[in-house]
Amino acid sequence: MFGLNKIIPVEPNINFLGLRRNFLIFSILAMLISIVLLSIKGLNLGIDFKGGTLIEVSTKNTSIGELRAILSSSYSDVSLQEFGNENIILIRLQNKSNQESIETVNSVKNLIQDKVVEFRRSEFVGPTISSELLFRGFQAVSFALIAILIYIWLRFEWQFGFGAVVALTHDVLFTLGLLSILNVEFSLATIAAILTIAGYSINDTVVIFDRVRENLRKYKKLELVDLFNLSVNNTLSRTIMTSLTTLLALVSLFIFGGEVIRPFALTMIIGVIIGTYSSVFIAVPTLLIFKFRPQDEDD
Amino acid sequence: MKNYPIWKSFTVISLVLLGIIFAIPSIIYDENSENWFLKNKINLGLDLQGGSYLLLEVQLDVLYKEELDNFVDSARLISRDQAAKIEKIDIQENSVVIFFANNEKIKDIRDSFFQMYRGVTLQINNNILIIKLNDEYRKIIQDSAIKQSLEIVRKRIDESGTKEPLIQRSGKKRILLQLPGVKDPERIKDLLGKTAKLTFHIVDNDNVSALQNNLAPFGKIIVQDMYDENTKYLLDKRAVVGGENLVDAKGSFDQTEGHAVSFRFDTEGAQKFGKVTTNNIGKNLAVVLDGVVITAPRISSAITGGSGIITGNFNAQEASDLAVLLRAGALPAPLEIVEERSVGAGLGADSIAAGQIAAIIGMVLVCVFMILIYGTFGALANVSLIVNLFIIISLLGTIGATLTLPGIAGIVLTIGMAVDANVLIFERIKEESLKQTKVFQIVKNGFDRAMSTILDANITTLIAAVLLFAFGSGPIRGFSITLSLGVIASMFTALMLTNFLVYMYLSFANKKELKL
Numbered sequence: 001m002f003g004l005n006k007i008i009p010v011e012p013n014i015n016f017l018g019l020r021r022n023f024l025i026f027s028i029l030a031m032l033i034s035i036v037l038l039s040i041k042g043l044n045l046g047i048d049f050k051g052g053t054l055i056e057v058s059t060k061n062t063s064i065g066e067l068r069a070i071l072s073s074s075y076s077d078v079s080l081q082e083f084g085n086e087n088i089i090l091i092r093l094q095n096k097s098n099q100e101s102i103e104t105v106n107s108v109k110n111l112i113q114d115k116v117v118e119f120r121r122s123e124f125v126g127p128t129i130s131s132e133l134l135f136r137g138f139q140a141v142s143f144a145l146i147a148i149l150i151y152i153w154l155r156f157e158w159q160f161g162f163g164a165v166v167a168l169t170h171d172v173l174f175t176l177g178l179l180s181i182l183n184v185e186f187s188l189a190t191i192a193a194i195l196t197i198a199g200y201s202i203n204d205t206v207v208i209f210d211r212v213r214e215n216l217r218k219y220k221k222l223e224l225v226d227l228f229n230l231s232v233n234n235t236l237s238r239t240i241m242t243s244l245t246t247l248l249a250l251v252s253l254f255i256f257g258g259e260v261i262r263p264f265a266l267t268m269i270i271g272v273i274i275g276t277y278s279s280v281f282i283a284v285p286t287l288l289i290f291k292f293r294p295q296d297e298d299d
Numbered sequence: 300m301k302n303y304p305i306w307k308s309f310t311v312i313s314l315v316l317l318g319i320i321f322a323i324p325s326i327i328y329d330e331n332s333e334n335w336f337l338k339n340k341i342n343l344g345l346d347l348q349g350g351s352y353l354l355l356e357v358q359l360d361v362l363y364k365e366e367l368d369n370f371v372d373s374a375r376l377i378s379r380d381q382a383a384k385i386e387k388i389d390i391q392e393n394s395v396v397i398f399f400a401n402n403e404k405i406k407d408i409r410d411s412f413f414q415m416y417r418g419v420t421l422q423i424n425n426n427i428l429i430i431k432l433n434d435e436y437r438k439i440i441q442d443s444a445i446k447q448s449l450e451i452v453r454k455r456i457d458e459s460g461t462k463e464p465l466i467q468r469s470g471k472k473r474i475l476l477q478l479p480g481v482k483d484p485e486r487i488k489d490l491l492g493k494t495a496k497l498t499f500h501i502v503d504n505d506n507v508s509a510l511q512n513n514l515a516p517f518g519k520i521i522v523q524d525m526y527d528e529n530t531k532y533l534l535d536k537r538a539v540v541g542g543e544n545l546v547d548a549k550g551s552f553d554q555t556e557g558h559a560v561s562f563r564f565d566t567e568g569a570q571k572f573g574k575v576t577t578n579n580i581g582k583n584l585a586v587v588l589d590g591v592v593i594t595a596p597r598i599s600s601a602i603t604g605g606s607g608i609i610t611g612n613f614n615a616q617e618a619s620d621l622a623v624l625l626r627a628g629a630l631p632a633p634l635e636i637v638e639e640r641s642v643g644a645g646l647g648a649d650s651i652a653a654g655q656i657a658a659i660i661g662m663v664l665v666c667v668f669m670i671l672i673y674g675t676f677g678a679l680a681n682v683s684l685i686v687n688l689f690i691i692i693s694l695l696g697t698i699g700a701t702l703t704l705p706g707i708a709g710i711v712l713t714i715g716m717a718v719d720a721n722v723l724i725f726e727r728i729k730e731e732s733l734k735q736t737k738v739f740q741i742v743k744n745g746f747d748r749a750m751s752t753i754l755d756a757n758i759t760t761l762i763a764a765v766l767l768f769a770f771g772s773g774p775i776r777g778f779s780i781t782l783s784l785g786v787i788a789s790m791f792t793a794l795m796l797t798n799f800l801v802y803m804y805l806s807f808a809n810k811k812e813l814k815l
Contacts, residue, residue, distance in 0.1 A: 056646065082760070098356075098635045105639075106485055120646035122484070126637035129354065133772070142768035147762045155755055189705055192767055192775050196712065196782065199763030203756040207723065212654045238726045241672065242719040245665045249715025252661035253708060258653030260646075261708050268712065 016232045016280055018224050023281040029140075034177025041180050046187035047123060049137070051095040051130035053105055056121040057112065058088050063188050067091075070111055073177075075104070084259040088120070098126045137191040141172070144195050150204050152289030159290045160209050163204055167275075167283035171201045174278075175271045185263045192265035200246070204239060205283045212287065228284050232237055243276040311799045313378045314791070315686050321693030341695045343414070344703035347651050349644035350479040355491060355634040357448050358470045362440055362632045363393075369662035370395045370416070370430050378404075385625040394431040402426040423458060431535050441472060443629045447673045449474055452634070454627035455490050472794060474634070486620075486642040493590050495624035496634050497542035500534035501575065502595055508657035510531050526612060532592050534585050539575040544568025548626050550619035556610035558618040562625060569605025577601040588621075640773075654707035661711050662688070669718060673725055679800040683792040687717050690788040700784075703777030713785025719756070720793030724749040728813070738805055738813045746798055753793065757786050 047054050059067070064080050067089060071078045077094040093104055109119060125133070145168060153161040159282050171192060179186060211231040219227055247269060254265035306711055324332075324340040332338060345352050367390055374397055378385050384400040402425055409421050409428060420431035442597065445468055452474055456464045465477040481487060503509075503519060510533050515521045518537070523532035546565050551561040564572055576584070576598050586597040586609050595610045613621065664682065669677035691710060695702060728745030735741060764786065767779035805813075 029564060074562070098637055102488060102636050102639070107333070109485070118643055118645045120643045122639065122641045124636070124639040128356075129638045135675040136772070140766050143770070144763045144766040145765060148759050151759060151762060188772070188775050189708075189778075192705060192771065192778050194762045196760075199760035203719070205754055206759060210755060220655045225666050232755070234730070235726075238719075239520050241722045241726075243667060245718045245722075246712070246715035248664040251662035253657045253711045255657075256660055257657035257708065257711065258650055258654060259705075260650060261653075261657075261704060264705065265707055267334045277601050283577060 020285040037180040043186040046185040049134045054089040054123045055091040062115040163286040167278040189264040197271030205280035318690035322689040325696040334452045342701045349647040351481045351484040351641040353476040354638035355474045458623040498538035503533045540571045548622040558613040559608045559610045559769045561608040563606040573603035687792045703774035706777030706781045709778040710783030717789035732783040
């Protein structure tokens with residue numbers, strides 16, 4: 001039998017918690033910067049949440065400049081963008097009343113009819129719908145966080161639940177901050193990505209916490225810091241392996257999955273990296289706040 | 300084969316076979332197959348097969364306003380019968396306030412009014428009668444309007460030749476439409492955008508001053524021409540007959556007038572029409588559609604046959620679309636499109652192709668990685684991973700779930716995450732192998748110890764997926780479905796299939812020691 005995993009020692013002995021202060025400072029800074037970015041720059045809201053009209057066309061024998069010239073004489077708020085390659089163009093228009101927007105789609109189509117090979121997609125989200133979608137997105141994320149917290153609380157002691165929620169909040173904030181910097185479009189699919197990241201990050205955290213709980217029972221005399229370090233080391237190769245396979249799949253999705261799915265894949269990639277980091281460097285050290293051994297109460 | 304129960308092998312093998320067999324219909328994907336087995340294939344979402352999703356909102360405010368107008372008209376008629384003088388009528392947002400000259404007849408008027416409109420709230424304040432549109436009354440209007448609208452929308456869509464449309468109520472006042480394969484969403488939107496309320500009115504040509512002052516006397520209305528907004532007509536407010544009495548309408552061609560719509564009334568409509576045309580020879584009859592006059596020809600003779608044609612400046616498509624609208628009937632209130640997502644067939648096909656490539660490459664990368672890291676065990680995990688994919692596909696096909704573009708993303712993500720359970724098991728086996736030497740005991744402990752972790756880890760992902768399904772809409776639900784199925788399938792494949800494969804491998808290779 002062969003296998004590179006023999007390179008990774010079964011019980012690596014890396015002092016993860018020794019550096020916890022540095023990582024904590026880094027993460028707190030990252031979260032603060034994210035909050036500032038989100039309140040000043042905000043997210044690049046797509047039409048799902050901002051409302052508006054989007055038309056994707058494939059063209060031939062024309063350029064984005066020519067189309068822009070045709071459309072901007074009639075619409076001052078039109079914006080055009082190449083999407084994947086130079087023959088595919090996205091046309092965006094800001095929201096007006098429902099009726100007006102529907103008519104706009106019609107007249108835009110008529111204006112550029114002879115330059116276009118195919119109208120690949122047209123989307124219109126009215127003002128009432130976009131605010132409803134935003135509200136429901138928030139609802140979904142908040143309920144998911146609460147439900148996960150309750151589950152952790154039922155399966156573990158409440159201190160673990162606290163650690164998990166700190167890590168989750170960190171992941172969501174940090175990811176949103178990066179999306180803001182990178183100007184990634186924020187859409188319904190991004191909400192789905194954020195929720196999946198929450199699930200993934202918790203998944204990672206749970207595996208390590210599971211080991212912490214097991215070790216707490218096994219090594220009653222061990223210092224907590226050492227015990228946590230041991231638990232992280234025990235699960236280290238799994239943490240790395242799973243993150244890598246997930247990232248392999250996501251990178252494939254990012255590169256080959258097409259233009260529409262790319263923001264989703266990018267958000268997930270960012271989230272998986274942050275989620276893995278936080279499980280090791282944030283969730284576990286948070287447990288140190290609690291100076292007692294949870295299992296003492298059970299015994 | 301040591302200690303591996305036969306029933307367990309049997310269960311694992313049959314589940315795997317079922318998973319593979321039921322994935323076949325979706326892999327072959329014969330769109331028009333009527334075969335009972337091949338029909339169990341994945342439904343492609345609108346974003347993959349092309350089509351239109353529309354969300355329409357019934358404009359209930361228009362209806363409430365109309366009902367308030369009806370209140371006013373009825374109150375006037377009742378007051379006239381009772382010889383009570385009305386000084387002023389005030390129409391507010393939710394109510395009509397009628398000021399009478401005195402309060403002598405006000406109670407009688409209230410009672411007669413209540414006979415006509417049961418359920419409204421009536422208040423008397425000395426010489427003032429207040430008629431209120433209360434919540435229950437609104438709800439009755441709302442429910443019947445939505446029901447009627449759904450029916451009319453369904454008829455119009457059927458007439459337009461769209462196959463397999465999905466039309467359903469969504470929330471309090473919305474209608475959701477999914478129209479697969481629609482090539483020209485603009486035409487559908489046109490069809491839905493018209494109320495198509497058709498009425499016939501006698502034109503009043505005598506009262507010239509009313510038109511000049513743009514002020515209609517009681518019982519009359521001023522309506523403009525469809526093609527020339529400066530041309531106006533003074534019409535009797537009461538329609539002599541309306542579209543509800545039509546039994547048929549179709550596009551036709553008239554030698555002198557060009558494209559037209561010919562129609563036929565039912566018995567009641569034919570009688571009314573015959574009577575009115577007999578009594579009003581020489582006058583004009585206006586054909587009013589959605590508040591504008593299409594045409595107002597002179598009645599030259601009585602029309603008792605119950606059929607006729609409407610002419611206007613139509614082209615062939617307009618005439619046949621108007622016929623569709625008239626056949627389907629009028630909407631009780633206008634519909635407003637509040638959300639539209641239309642995808643062309645080209646983008647859909649591109650998305651499927653890109654999704655397949657991403658899934659295959661992701662799969663190959665993960666498989667190579669697993670073999671590099673875990674060797675033979677990695678290869679066993681890869682078998683589980685591939686079976687996992689088959690199971691997801693077969694489940695999607697058999698439960699009739701809809702695969703969307705985010706759904707494909709969910710599958711690719713699952714490929715990456717599904718090996719997690721295997722990794723957890725292998726890492727446990729690795730640890731156990733340091734503690735003891737009995738090969739089968741190592742494997743058994745490895746699986747047992749990993750079990751609770753696998754459950755905990757996957758349940759949290761499932762929670763997120765289920766909530767996403769509950770609050771998400773359209774394509775995003777497709778993501779939560781594939782993710783949930785993927786997570787569930789991966790637990791089965793890791794805990795049962797990988798387990799089975801590892802036992803088989805160790806038995807047949809007759810391994811005496813295990814170094815992972």
